[in-house]
Amino acid sequence: MGSEMCVRDGYGNNARAILDLFRETYPGHKDAGVLYMNDRFNGFMVPSRLLEAMNSYGGTGYQYVQAYVYPMFGGVVPIHTASCIPFWFRNTQMISSWIAGDEETANRVADQMAGALISFAHTGAPSQNGLDWEAWTADNGAVMVFDTESAVRYHHDDELFKLMAESKIEQ
Secondary structure, eight states, rough: OOHHHHHHHGGGGGHHHHHHHHHHHHHHHOOOGGGGGGTTTTSOOOHHHHHHHHHHHOOOEEEEEOOOSGGGGGGGGGTTTTTTTTHHHTGGGGGGGHHHOOOHHHHHHHHHHHHHHHHHHHHHSBBTTTTTOOOOTTTEEEEEEEEESSSEETTTTHHHHHHHHHHOOOO
């Protein structure tokens, strides 16, 4: 009930619907994680707008979300800006206290992310053996979700962010 009350403070009567969509979008994540979501529809970082522009000029783009939640602080606080760097460069030994107790999963995610980066550098596409990564288009909304089970998902959080944007209570 505590998470719903906090979500209600920011999003009013749509708190329950937002929590339900969050659970569907990020299965296995703690409800408090929704409180850390960035508004990619109205925020300064709108990857789809950048990708649409790239596509309009004939370019190809790939979108990702690192949804893996560090076990520190009881697994409540998700990754924030630039915290994915140790995963892209396979340097999880530099954040050993952050991943303590979940090293196997963290290292698997790091292997996937670093492998995608290496593949992208070699081929121009981040797909790798066992992890296909489709290029983003406005129609497919393909996003690689790096998590305990990584996979490309399509328009996976569009409804969640749309409802959050529509429901946000200005403070």
